[in-house]
Every structure is written in structure tokens, then in C-alpha cells.
Amino acid sequence: MTAEPGRVGGSLSTVITQRSKDTLRDRVHRVRLAAGWAVQAAVAAGLAWFVAHHVLGHTLPFFAPVAAMVVLAVSIGQRLRRAFEIVVGNAVGILLGEALIVTIGSGWWQISLVVWLAILLAVFVGGSGPLVTQAATSATLVATLTPFQSDYFFSRFVDAVVGGTVGVAVMALLLPLNPLTVVKRAAGPVLEALAKGLKETAEALERRDSALATEALEGLRGAETKLRAFNDSLNAGREISMVAPLRWGKRGALAQYLESYNHVARALRNTRVLVRRGLSMVSDDEHTPPSLIVAVGALAESVTHLKRELAEGTEPVRAREAALEAVRACAEAYHKGLGFSGSVVAAQIRSTASDLISATGLTPEEAHRAVRSVRLPGRE
Structure with missing residues (x-):
């Protein structure tokens, strides 16, 4: 099958343009961090x-x-x-x-x-x-x-x-650096990558697009570097808030990020497992209930809310609610019937939701209880 020259050229130019934009965005981000x-x-x-x-x-x-x-x-x-x-x-x-x-x-x-x-x-x-x-x-x-x-x-x-x-x-x-600025600039890319990976996975399941699922998985693997930068920024923020009297007032807001880090890291790793099994569902043409797609999309929304609410220093209520909505939709998909890979995806949705709820400030025990308490309407 012969490809249309115009389409090939257009695709190549699109890729080159996107890579140039990504490179410029990365460079601007590094300059902001070094300023x-x-x-x-x-x-x-x-x-x-x-x-x-x-x-x-x-x-x-x-x-x-x-x-x-x-x-x-x-x-x-x-x-x-x-x-x-x-x-x-x-x-x-x-x-x-x-x-x-x-x-x-x-x-x-x-x-x-x-x-x-x-x-x-x-x-x-x-x-x-x-x-x-x-x-x-x-x-x-x-x-x-x-x-x-x-x-x-x-x-x-x-x-x-x-x-x-x-x-x-x-x-x-x-001239002590603002610890919250340091942490926000490093946390943002991690949470953006996580939300993007989940959103792309939901789209891949809906469109039965294995290439998009593979792209989502590669993006989440690349997010490990951003996660390390997040961890480094937390060490920096902790140090600045300890030694710089002008920044002592930032300790409370910084504590939210410190408490969320380990849970975000676990959510990222659980999501990679979720995406791998989602790719298997698409490749094996396994049945995918619409509610499972809704559940993955709700996780993406939870991460987006978490990023914004942490940056604003407010209680991450909407992030918590979106995570519980993901659990609720996942339970509906489970009751409608799932194959082997679908069951693994459902389990990872629940685990990731628990991690995200913990990242909002609840203890892991409270997060597990919240996940287990979700019931479908009309079911005991």
C-alpha cells in the first residue's frame, strides 16, 4: 500500500514541529528552575x-x-x-x-x-x-x-x-529561594505526566488504539526522571525552610507536598501496570465496559485536581472525590464482567485511587477504608 506523499510530509513536519516545541518548553522550564x-x-x-x-x-x-x-x-x-x-x-x-x-x-x-x-x-x-x-x-x-x-x-x-x-x-x-516555588515547578511536570498518561489510556481503550496506549506507557516511563526531580526539590524545600528565617512561614504548605510524594510515586508505578494491562486488553480485543473507561478518565481528573489544589494550598477535596468516582465506575465495570487483563486494570484502578486519596492528606488506612466503602447504587 502506497502512502500519500502529502500525508507523509505532513506527518513528518508535525513530528518535527512538536519535538521543537517540546525542546523549547523543556529549555524554558530549565531556565525558570535556574533563575x-x-x-x-x-x-x-x-x-x-x-x-x-x-x-x-x-x-x-x-x-x-x-x-x-x-x-x-x-x-x-x-x-x-x-x-x-x-x-x-x-x-x-x-x-x-x-x-x-x-x-x-x-x-x-x-x-x-x-x-x-x-x-x-x-x-x-x-x-x-x-x-x-x-x-x-x-x-x-x-x-x-x-x-x-x-x-x-x-x-x-x-x-x-x-x-x-x-x-x-x-x-x-x-536571597533565600522560595521553597514552594521550587517544589511546585518540580511537582507540576510529574502530575501532568501522570494525568496525561491516564487520559491517553482512557482514549486508547475507547478507540481500541494500541499505538496510543504504547505512547501513554512510554510517557509514564519517562516520568521517572521528573519524579526524581520532584524528590530533589522536596529536599531543597525542606532545607530552605529550615535555614532561611524568611521562609519559615512556608513550612505548613510545604508539608502537603512532603506528605504526598510517596503516594504520588506509588500511583505512578501502579498506573504503569494499569496501562500495560490496558494495552493487552486492546491487543487481545478483550471486552471493555464503558464504565472501565470512565474509571480511568476519572483517575486522570483526580490527578489534575490534585496538582491544582496542592499548588493553591487548599484541601484536595475534588481530587479525593474524583478518585472515589473512579472506584465507583470500576466497581460497575467489574459487576458487568471483565476478562483477565480487565480484572488487573480494575485492581490497579483501585490501588491508584487509594494512592491518590492518600496523597490528598488522608492516612493510607483512611484511604483504604474510603475505597472499600464505595458501593454501587442498589447494592449492599
Whole structure:
């Protein structure tokens, strides 16, 4: 069978256009996530230079802005601990490098000795990988980049301490990121992917479209990366709300996201099983009651409501109601009769609904009771 050239060309151009849009959307999303860090780094670098140069009178305080940016470059969620490690690593490396170079001079073997001693000293004090690396790197920079001058002796050590301290201060006090913004931007893509996968599955069951079901499954598999980003954002939000006094008031709203994460993760994995069995239903031409399709669509609505209600900081009532409606429609499909794959889909609908209800703030026990309490009208 020969395809129509116009249709082939149109399909290809559509795919290319969609991929371009997806790429641009992803890039814009990454820029939005990095915007807060970029502002912090810019302010910290300039402020560190100002303090070291204008307040302390250092001529070329190279290590001050570098140390400030290195501290802020640590991945969010590990900053507080890693920041202090990097400050210590910088200071130790620079101090050791300057002390030895003044004593034994500069050369290839002196550099090797400085690096060796810096690594061993960092390991001895129990430093992590970043601390060890920072100590060795700083010692190398001191020994190779800047010649010793008597009026600059040990000022680089002071610059590193100043830069690290400024970086921590900007991170925690001056320009702390909004933990809710960090978490919302990371949680949104996960919940959107989950809702999209469920919606596509409902459409695939209705249209008997195995290609669409396969697309839904691939999309849900790809959502694992977004789930990890969600988890990282929660670690970041928890840390920010602990160390930044300006953000202490965000703890209550942040708690909703913290409590929902594990349940959203389980819902995502249960949904993948649901979609795989839905694909089998389509491929095997297994009977699909309309109420089963309604149930999957109701789960998609529940996720959409959950995303919005968590972002608004309100009680996720509509998400809970939609999940229970999915259970109710699933029970109707079960009573009308399901095949093997359909029975698995029904079981996963109930499990996913329970996960989503738990994500709304109920305990797992309360969610299970709510699911078990659903009865069809006219049935005991």
C-alpha cells in the first residue's frame, strides 16, 4: 500500500514541529528552575568581591567570588552541609598551599607534595568527596596561578573564607529561594505526566488504539526522571525552610507536598501496570465496559485536581472525590464482567485511587477504608 506523499510530509513536519516545541518548553522550564540560583550566584560573587576588595583592602581577591559561586553551585537540597565542607576545603587547601610554597618554593614536585598533603589532610578530618576535591584544587591554584608576594601572604585564605561565608549568607539570609516555588515547578511536570498518561489510556481503550496506549506507557516511563526531580526539590524545600528565617512561614504548605510524594510515586508505578494491562486488553480485543473507561478518565481528573489544589494550598477535596468516582465506575465495570487483563486494570484502578486519596492528606488506612466503602447504587 502506497502512502500519500502529502500525508507523509505532513506527518513528518508535525513530528518535527512538536519535538521543537517540546525542546523549547523543556529549555524554558530549565531556565525558570535556574533563575533563582543565577540571581543568588550573581549577587554573592559581586558582594564577596566588594567585601574582600573594598572592606579588607585586598588588591586581587580572586578566591572570594570563586568561593561564593562554588558554594552556591552545590545542588539544592545538599547546600547547607556541602557549603560548609567547601568553605573548609577551600580554606584548608589555600592555607596549606601558601604555607608550603613559602617554605619550600614552587615547582613540579612542590605542587605534587601540596596536593598529596591536602588530600590526606582532608581525608583525615573525615571530609567527603567535595571537601577533598576542593582542598586539592585550591592548593593547586595557590601553588600555580599566583606568585607569592609578601603583601599578599595568607590573604587568599581570608578571601576564600569571605567568599564562602557570603555564599552561605546569600543562600540562607539575603536571597533565600522560595521553597514552594521550587517544589511546585518540580511537582507540576510529574502530575501532568501522570494525568496525561491516564487520559491517553482512557482514549486508547475507547478507540481500541494500541499505538496510543504504547505512547501513554512510554510517557509514564519517562516520568521517572521528573519524579526524581520532584524528590530533589522536596529536599531543597525542606532545607530552605529550615535555614532561611524568611521562609519559615512556608513550612505548613510545604508539608502537603512532603506528605504526598510517596503516594504520588506509588500511583505512578501502579498506573504503569494499569496501562500495560490496558494495552493487552486492546491487543487481545478483550471486552471493555464503558464504565472501565470512565474509571480511568476519572483517575486522570483526580490527578489534575490534585496538582491544582496542592499548588493553591487548599484541601484536595475534588481530587479525593474524583478518585472515589473512579472506584465507583470500576466497581460497575467489574459487576458487568471483565476478562483477565480487565480484572488487573480494575485492581490497579483501585490501588491508584487509594494512592491518590492518600496523597490528598488522608492516612493510607483512611484511604483504604474510603475505597472499600464505595458501593454501587442498589447494592449492599
